[in-house]
Amino acid sequence: MTLRLFKYLAKEVLVSTAGVTLILLLVILSGRFSFYLSQIADGNMTFEFLFIILGYHIPSFIQMILPLAFFLSLLLAFGRLYIENEMSVLFSSGISKIKLAGYTLGIACLISLASATINLWLAPYSEYKAAEAYQAKNQLSAFDFLKPGRFEGSGQRTTYIDSFTPKEGWMNQVFLSDIVRKKEGNIPIQTLAAYAEQLEVSSEDNQKYLVFKNGTRYEGKPGSANYRITQFDTYAVRMENKDASVIDEPYTKSTLSLIQSDNRLEKIELQWRISLVVIIPILAIIGLSLSQVNPRQGRFFKMLPAILLMIFYIAMLIWGRTALEKEKLPMTLGLWWIHGIFIVIAALLFAQFNQLFERRKARLPKIDDKSEQPL
Structure with missing residues (x-):
């Protein structure tokens, strides 16, 4: 009972x-x-x-x-x-x-x-x-959150990719707009590339790089004397490395x-x-x-x-x-x-x-x- x-x-x-x-x-x-x-x-x-x-x-x-x-x-x-x-x-x-x-x-x-x-x-x-x-x-970097066919960001800091390769995960038809601060002020930079990929270099800090292939880089304000156009086969940009906290x-x-x-x-x-x-x-x-x-x-x-x-x-x-x-x-x-x-x-x-x-x-x-x- x-x-x-x-x-x-x-x-x-x-x-x-x-x-x-x-x-x-x-x-x-x-x-x-x-x-x-x-x-x-x-x-x-x-x-x-x-x-x-x-x-x-x-x-x-x-x-x-x-x-x-x-x-x-x-x-x-x-x-x-x-x-x-x-x-x-x-x-x-x-x-x-x-x-x-x-x-x-x-x-x-x-x-x-x-x-x-x-x-x-x-x-x-x-x-x-x-x-x-x-x-x-x-x-993760901002490029890990990108979606094909969509502009990400705002203003002059904008990123666009057309598609990803199925196997390698390369970014095809990349457009990157950014601003670089120099003595003469904020300089706009635009980068166009056929494709790009993220690479991690084996070192003490495991630094990551964004590598562009077959593209063109535009630096400066249109109409100014310092405006430069650079064509490249390979162009690497070091990405910000975020340290893991305890x-x-x-x-x-x-x-x-x-x-x-x-x-x-x-x-x-x-x-x-x-x-x-x-x-x-x-x-x-x-x-x-x-x-x-x-x-x-x-x-x-x-x-x-x-x-x-x-x-x-x-x-x-x-x-x-x-x-x-x-x-x-x-x-x-x-x-x-x-x-x-x-x-x-x-x-x-x-x-x-x-x-x-x-x-x-x-x-x-x-x-x-x-x-x-x-x-």
Whole structure:
């Protein structure tokens, strides 16, 4: 009976948690997808990097979504059980509210285990890989984002290619317009070539060159005495080499390195990761206590105050993290005092849910103020 009941409750909550997590994840991904599409339209990203970077960010999205999804699913699942009088049947069968709290904490432990895996291992690893993908994207030149038959750029800084060769990837019929700053001012330069290709010279800095073949170079302002026309068979231009920076942001580091670190920001990041796991069992007790509704009230009667309390909890954690980073709070307090406040709130709500205060009032002796009648 006990195992079957736990499986039944776990199925109700976990299936709802998976559904709510998927919906919230799709909402967040749609917003990020729109942002990356704007970068593609501006010529700052390719579709290949869009899906790679977006995929690496998914664990970080889930680590914030999972506690919210679990809390909402707990309210919805248990609220339905109250509305359909299934909870009344359970209580009449000898299942106490304390035992129900044990089942709820058992389900919360399963969610906490998944959250710990994501927060302490998967999300930092994915963010590190996302940072590597960003660096690889930044190493691409403007010619890697060119589209055949389309002018890229604006003003006098414009590039155009007619097509790419299928196998070699050479750029055919290239037009490049640029400006060079000299003593006499800004000098416009136009380069026309039959084709061009990017070459990387093997050296210490792996310098890249753009090599034009069979073309003409125009330099100067039309009508001026310094106007020059140069025809060439091969013309190479050294491209700007972007150095890769060291990836050392706290959110990209492993949990083990954060534990061994004495850096303030890395200690805060460690507390934040643990907080996203600790919050789940606390929200479980709060959700259990606020899920009890009268069938006449409806399953959404207590959902609004419960959601507001959850939002306040998360907002407090975000504020506490920001205050720690700005050194407005001492590290001795950390984020633990916020969890302590909500543990007390959860305990009070559970005591009310378990009718502890009503029982104490019922046990108090009644005082009779009537005076004794004479015999």
